[in-house]
Amino acid sequence: MSRIDLGLQRISRLLNILKCPQKSWKTIHVAGTNGKGSVCAYLTSVLNQCRIKTGTFTSPHLIHRWDSISINNKSIEEAEFAKVEEYVRKINETNEIGASEFELLTATAFEIFLRNRIDVAVMEVGLGGLNDATNVFEPGELIATIITSIGLDHVEFLGDSLTEIARHKAGIIKRGVPIVADGTNAPEVLKVLEQTAAAHNAPLTVVNNGNANADNVYQSSGFGSIPLTLALNGRHQRQNLSLALAALDIAKQHGLAGITNASVINGLKSVSWPGRLQFLRINGTLVLLDGAHNVESAEVLREFVHSQTGAPLTWLFAFSSTKKAQNVMSVIFKDKQISDRTIGIYTTEFGPVEGMAWVKPQDRHKLADIAAQFHANVESLPLSEALTAATSQKDGLTVVCGSLYLVSDIIRKISQSALH
Structure with a gap:
C-alpha cells in the first residue's frame, strides 16, 4: 500500500505476528504539529548521555529511510535496516496484511529496537495520533506522552479546525499515563487536551513560556536547575526544550536511573536536529535551511530571519502538493x-521521496505566480539551477524553506558534491 491510510487494524495484526516487540521497553510518545522532532532530539541526546539504551523513531527521514531509526542517537546502518525490513515485508506479504509503507517502517523500527535490546523508545507520531501506526502502546508500556504545538496542517486527514486536529493528537493519551502539553497552544486546543486527560485520569503538566524563572532556568523536581541554553536555533526552542525536560522529570520519577543534573546538562549541549533553522555554506554563500511548511512554522522562521543581520535575502521555495504556499509566503513577507x-x-520542485511515492511537489511555475504577489524578482528553475542562482549573492543570506523534502534534496546534493 503506497498511500496514507490511517488506522490501527493492519499494524496491530502485523505486530501480533511479530510477537508484539513494542512491549519489550518503555516509551515516550510525542505528537503535535510543530516541534515534535526537536523534542525527540532533546530527549534522545539526554537519555544517551545518561547511558540509557535508547531507540528513536522520527519521520519523515531527512536523507535515507533508515535515518528515521536510531540507537543511542546514531542512525542504524543500511544493512541492518534492509535485513529487518525484508523480514517484516515478508510477514506482511505472507499473511496478506496489506500494511502501508509507514506501517511497515514503524514495524521495522520496533523489530530493530527489539533486536538491539533497548530500554527506552522515543517515538514521534507520523500523522495525527489517534489512528497513527505508532499509537499501539498500552498504558503500562508508556513513561509519558507529549503533545507539542498544534496548528492547521494535514487538514485533509485530521479536519480543518484546531479542535478537530487536537482530538486526533490527543488520541495518544492513555489511562493513567502522565501527559506533558505545550501551554502556548490555542485555548480550544488546551480545552481538548484537558478534557481528554481528565477522561483518562492522566496527570497533565502544561508547560507555558518555558516554565522558567527570571534567570531563564528550568527548575525540575528530579534533577535540579537546568539552564535553558539552546543548542538549536530559534526562540521557540525554549518551549520545546522545556517539554522535553518535563518528560525527563517524569521519567526520573518513573525510576529511570542515570538522569542527573550533570547528565541532562551535558546531553543538551550535544543535541542536533538538522534541517531546522540550520546554517551552512553553499557555493560560498550563507544558507539557512528550514522545513517550515505551515503558518505556525513560517511564523517561527520569520521571527528568526528578522533577528539576523540586515544582509540581503534570497529565498528558495518548494512545497508539497497539499501545502498552502500562499499562506506561508503571506506570513513571511508581511514583515516589512x-x-x-x-x-x-526562486521556486523549484523537490525530487521523488524514497518510500513515500504519494508525496508530490507543487508545480514550480504555479509557485512562481504566488511568489510574484510578494516580490517583483521571481524565477522558476529546476532544483540544481535554482540552488546555484539562489546562492550567487555571496554577501547575502539565502533561505531555503517550504518543505523538508526540499531541504533533504539540498543536503543530499551537498553530500554528493563533497564526495566528488
Whole structure:
C-alpha cells in the first residue's frame, strides 16, 4: 500500500505476528504539529548521555529511510535496516496484511529496537495520533506522552479546525499515563487536551513560556536547575526544550536511573536536529535551511530571519502538493523588514521521496505566480539551477524553506558534491 491510510487494524495484526516487540521497553510518545522532532532530539541526546539504551523513531527521514531509526542517537546502518525490513515485508506479504509503507517502517523500527535490546523508545507520531501506526502502546508500556504545538496542517486527514486536529493528537493519551502539553497552544486546543486527560485520569503538566524563572532556568523536581541554553536555533526552542525536560522529570520519577543534573546538562549541549533553522555554506554563500511548511512554522522562521543581520535575502521555495504556499509566503513577507531586504525569490520542485511515492511537489511555475504577489524578482528553475542562482549573492543570506523534502534534496546534493 503506497498511500496514507490511517488506522490501527493492519499494524496491530502485523505486530501480533511479530510477537508484539513494542512491549519489550518503555516509551515516550510525542505528537503535535510543530516541534515534535526537536523534542525527540532533546530527549534522545539526554537519555544517551545518561547511558540509557535508547531507540528513536522520527519521520519523515531527512536523507535515507533508515535515518528515521536510531540507537543511542546514531542512525542504524543500511544493512541492518534492509535485513529487518525484508523480514517484516515478508510477514506482511505472507499473511496478506496489506500494511502501508509507514506501517511497515514503524514495524521495522520496533523489530530493530527489539533486536538491539533497548530500554527506552522515543517515538514521534507520523500523522495525527489517534489512528497513527505508532499509537499501539498500552498504558503500562508508556513513561509519558507529549503533545507539542498544534496548528492547521494535514487538514485533509485530521479536519480543518484546531479542535478537530487536537482530538486526533490527543488520541495518544492513555489511562493513567502522565501527559506533558505545550501551554502556548490555542485555548480550544488546551480545552481538548484537558478534557481528554481528565477522561483518562492522566496527570497533565502544561508547560507555558518555558516554565522558567527570571534567570531563564528550568527548575525540575528530579534533577535540579537546568539552564535553558539552546543548542538549536530559534526562540521557540525554549518551549520545546522545556517539554522535553518535563518528560525527563517524569521519567526520573518513573525510576529511570542515570538522569542527573550533570547528565541532562551535558546531553543538551550535544543535541542536533538538522534541517531546522540550520546554517551552512553553499557555493560560498550563507544558507539557512528550514522545513517550515505551515503558518505556525513560517511564523517561527520569520521571527528568526528578522533577528539576523540586515544582509540581503534570497529565498528558495518548494512545497508539497497539499501545502498552502500562499499562506506561508503571506506570513513571511508581511514583515516589512524582511520584504525590504529580499532581492529575489526562486521556486523549484523537490525530487521523488524514497518510500513515500504519494508525496508530490507543487508545480514550480504555479509557485512562481504566488511568489510574484510578494516580490517583483521571481524565477522558476529546476532544483540544481535554482540552488546555484539562489546562492550567487555571496554577501547575502539565502533561505531555503517550504518543505523538508526540499531541504533533504539540498543536503543530499551537498553530500554528493563533497564526495566528488
